[in-house]
């Protein structure tokens with residue numbers, strides 16, 4: 001009896017909340033059946049992938065752009081379309097595209113039509129501008145300087161045609177990041193927050209809210225020191241050293257760095273993770289100090305489109321943005337795009353040894 005109770009207790013344990021569930025259980029049955037046994041794939045039209053397995057099975061995947069922040073209305077709308085025209089199986093890509101798998105080519109047309117009728121574009125495959133990968137923004141994170149999701153929605157509204165067509169020299173991956181330190185990614189074009197002033201410290205709150213040694217250790221250039229201010233333990237920042245990275249703000253919110261006027265947006269180009277045709281590349285800064293101007297960020301959209309359409313016109317087939325710039329050279333990039341060039345652009349990391357040796361963490 002005692003043993004039976006123990007077993008029952010074990011069965012009633014709540015599932016752990018970390019990690020995601022095993023994806024196999026949600027996969028389309030044809031994908032489970034042919035897992036690891038695909039012969040080839042092609043793209044019959046923009047937004048549709050076609051996979052053929054060694055067994056002879058075929059599957060078509062329709063890729064749909066979403067606005068990323070989906071409420072119950074949008075989720076129900078999309079799922080109703082999938083239930084009616086698809087086969088009940090979907091997945092989300094890391095760039096917030098919805099992918100719907102069907103086992104017959106005849107189902108692809110009506111599925112695309114239903115998504116288009118509901119206002120959702122089909123595309124984002126091959127040499128297109130696929131959905132922008134972006135960070136959480138105001139809705140989910142506690143430290144953003146802007147709403148990454150908002151920048152994405154407003155930009156993709158303007159790049160709609162480039163999503164539904166495959167007319168770029170190669171694929172274009174755009175990324176955004178709403179703080180300077182955490183989850184931003186490498187991108188052919190990346191839009192990142194850029195703080196331009198050191199944090200303002202609310203000394204009344206530091207002692208109650210912050211673990212001062214952790215905050216001091218967090219600064220990459222050792223600009224923070226413990227201090228007593230107005231008789232209370234607090235912190236001070238050596239503003240000459242501070243690089244305005246914002247790393248002290250997450251562990252110590254009284255060190256406020258977000259500012260409606262001084263938190264700007266910067267644009268970086270030429271990053272990629274792929275090693276097809278050329279090695280992976282770091283992105284480089286090409287435009288800084290753009291206003292953080294919600295809800296549609298028009299100044300950012302203008303610069304992104306300028307870079308994108310110059311690349312589209314001037315790059316050779318299969319050159320990624322970084323490859324194109326490597327071939328024509330940075331001076332020509334600034335000439336062609338008309339972006340102003342300053343001494344702060346195109347860091348070749350020559351000074352990195354000195355900057356990093358100022359850090360509390362790294363020594364070269």
Ligand code: SF4
Nearest residue numbers: 136141144178179182
């Ligand atoms: S980029 Fe920074 S602010 Fe944005 S979601 Fe990630 S951690 Fe939060």
Ligand code: SF4
Nearest residue numbers: 219242243245246248
């Ligand atoms: S962590 Fe960054 S923002 Fe904070 S003081 Fe150091 S350099 Fe400045």
